[in-house]
Amino acid sequence: MKTGNKEMIPLLKEVMRRRGRKPSQFAKDIGVSHATVSRWLHGLDTPKPASCEKIAEYSGEPLVKVMAAAGYMPGVEATPADSLPEFREYAQLKYPEDLDEDLVQVLEDLIERRRQRRWTAETKEA
Template identity: 35%
Template sequence: MNNNIFDRRLKAILSASGVERGELARHLGVSVPTVNRWLNGISTPNAYQLREITHYFGMPYDWFLEADGGVPNADDLAVKLGLSPETVEALLELAGSESEEVLTAVDDAVCAVIATINAVYDDLLAIAENSGG
C-alpha cells in the first residue's frame, strides 16, 4: 500500500466528513494511536480494516490506494460538478502533476463534493421522514 496516498486521503476524508479520529478508531475496534500511525504514514491498516474504512466512508478501495483511484472521466465529473468538460480536463491534468499541493487540493475538493452529497442525502432523508414517506 502506498502510504503517501493512503495517509493523505484518510486525512482528507476525515477532515471533509467531520469524523474524529476517536470515532473512526471506535468503529474499527482499534486505538486512536493506531489511527494516528496510519495518518502519519508510519503503518497501514490490514485488509479487514481497509475494507471497513472504505465502507464507513462510502469510498472505493482504489480511491485510498491509487493516485488516480476512483476519479471518473471528465465528462461525467463535469456533469456532476456543473463545470465545462474543458475545465475538468484542466483540473485532471493538474491532478496528474507531481505537485503535493495540487494533489492535496484535488483530494480536498473531492472530499468536499462527497461531503456535500452526503449532506444533501441526509436532508432528503429527514424531509422524507418528516413527511411520513
C-alpha cells in the same frame, strides 16, 4: 510492519474532514484503536486489508481506491483526493443560480448523516 503509503494519509484526512470526525472518533467508528489511526496518519503504518475494507465501507470510497492508497495494489494508481471535484464545487457549478453556501452545507450534512446511518446499520448486522 508495513510503512505508510503517501496516498493513504490525505485519504484518511479527507474522510475524517467529510465526516466531521476526530482521529479518536474515526478509530472508534471503524473498530480500531486510536493509536492505530495515529500511526496511519503519521505514516508509521498502513491499514491492513481488513481495515481498508472498513475504511471503504465507512467512507463510501471504492475499495480499490483505498487498497491502492495503502499500497496493496501496485498496478492501480490511487486517485489523489484533490483531483476529484468536491460535492460543493460540483453543486455550485451545476446549480449556480439555485444553491447558496448554506444550502450546499445542508446537503453535505444530509449525505454524511445518511452514510453514518447506513454504516451503523451495516455494522450492527455483521
